[in-house]
Amino acid sequence: MQASEFNNLFDSVIKKYHLKDSVDQSFENPFNKNTLEHLLYRKCWIDTVQWHYEDIIRLPDINPEEALTLKRKIDASNQDRTNMVEYIDSYYFDKFKNITIEPQATINTESLAWAIDRLSILALKIYHMQEEANRASASEEHRANCQLKLDILLEQRVDLTTAIDELLNDISLGKKYMKVYKQMKMYNDDALNPMLYAKK
Structure with a gap:
């Protein structure tokens, strides 16, 4: 798949979510x-739901108990998002494992999957900025x-799409190489978060 297909x-x-x-x-x-499409679809769905969690939790009159419940959902969603990024990187690591380096x-400053993660978030920004640029109830x-912000976001997507395609090509030719680094998040782990293991 090329990055334009990711978009x-x-x-x-x-659109399906909405x-x-x-x-x-x-x-x-x-x-x-077993497909890359499955991973990408799941990844963007997680991002989309979390986008709306983040909207809801900012309601000024939200019930504190509801806000706490929602914060827990956001934490879980963040962990799911990170896991999906690692699955996508693992997919590509396996795909390119026989490439002669x-x-x-050289290694890239960010992994391929984290670049794809940014592309997913950009798609959400573009969708919602388009809504605002067309919102009839808003002022001119x-x-x-x-619309000005949307134009910039669209330009960013072109640039990022191009950069991801170039990275994919460089990895396939052995000009770049991959590593899969686990994020090793600590705050969700009972054995690593001192606030949690102190309660045991």
Whole structure:
């Protein structure tokens, strides 16, 4: 897959979510679980639900108990997001495992999957900025400002899409090499978070 196909898939996930526009809706992945598409679809769905969690928790009159419950959901979603990034990196690590790496090959500043993660988030920004640029109830000034921001986001997507394609190509040719680094998050681990293991 090329990065432009990632964009198309992410856009389809976001549109699918907004048919019901509910964080509590059921999730169905249309792709075979052994495919890259399955991973990407799941990844963008997690991002989309979390986007709306983040909107909800900022309501000024939210019930504190509801906010705490939602914060726990956001924490769990962040962990799921990180896990999916690692699965995507592992997919590519396996895909390119037999590539002969050139002696002068270098490693990228971020992994391939974290770049794809940014592309998923950009798709969400573009969708929602487009909504604001077209919102009939907003002022003309608001819509114009949002259109300017949308234009920048679209330019960013072109640049990031190009950069990901170049990285994929460089890895396939052995000019770049991959490593999969586990994030090793500590705050969700009972054995590593001192606030949690002190309670045992």
